[in-house]
Amino acid sequence: METTNTESKYNKLIIAVSIIIPVVVALLFSFKLKDFGFDVEPLRFLPPIYASINGITAIILVVAVWFIKNGNKTMHERLMKTAISCSIAFLVMYVAYHLTSDSTKFGDVNHDGILDAIEEETIGGIRMLYFFILVTHIILSIAIIPMVLFTYVRALSKRFDKHKKLARITFPIWLYVAVTGVVVYLMISPYYAQ
Numbered sequence: 001m002e003t004t005n006t007e008s009k010y011n012k013l014i015i016a017v018s019i020i021i022p023v024v025v026a027l028l029f030s031f032k033l034k035d036f037g038f039d040v041e042p043l044r045f046l047p048p049i050y051a052s053i054n055g056i057t058a059i060i061l062v063v064a065v066w067f068i069k070n071g072n073k074t075m076h077e078r079l080m081k082t083a084i085s086c087s088i089a090f091l092v093m094y095v096a097y098h099l100t101s102d103s104t105k106f107g108d109v110n111h112d113g114i115l116d117a118i119e120e121e122t123i124g125g126i127r128m129l130y131f132f133i134l135v136t137h138i139i140l141s142i143a144i145i146p147m148v149l150f151t152y153v154r155a156l157s158k159r160f161d162k163h164k165k166l167a168r169i170t171f172p173i174w175l176y177v178a179v180t181g182v183v184v185y186l187m188i189s190p191y192y193a194q
Helices: 002-028 046-069 073-100 117-123 126-156 160-191
Strands: none
Touching: 002 073, 002 126, 046 073, 046 160, 073 126, 117 126, 126 160
């Protein structure tokens, strides 16, 4: 009975957080701090850091699964908490960067914020691949928030049967989000303004 109370206690919070985070992030993209009179330098150093955090998260996830498959629950739990912490750190840095920096257009070689016909022709079909990866990354990064939290709460509630069942779905999606975060960075980084 106590385990269901733990889950139900967190369910509303998880749903609220899962709605609030994407909405707030979307709203934050609609303005820059400079638009409100803040004199801030663009945090251009952050993208390689938060892309690296995505890569580290992917490695942690794989190692955590290896530990649980080998019966080491303690290391699995520690690594999963670390992966969640990494994801939170990523989100904070990602938002900070986008609050201080203008958006980068994929293929904008001269960094003028406009993708002209020559630039568009130069990158060709790779642009469609980039957008496919980016869009799936964004959609799944929104979906993964409640999935990770529900999976974690089921473990916290010691409902390991339900935890394991949901983790089988959560893991590959979270891994995809982490890996494609790195791929998106590697693809867009040549076009960042210097």
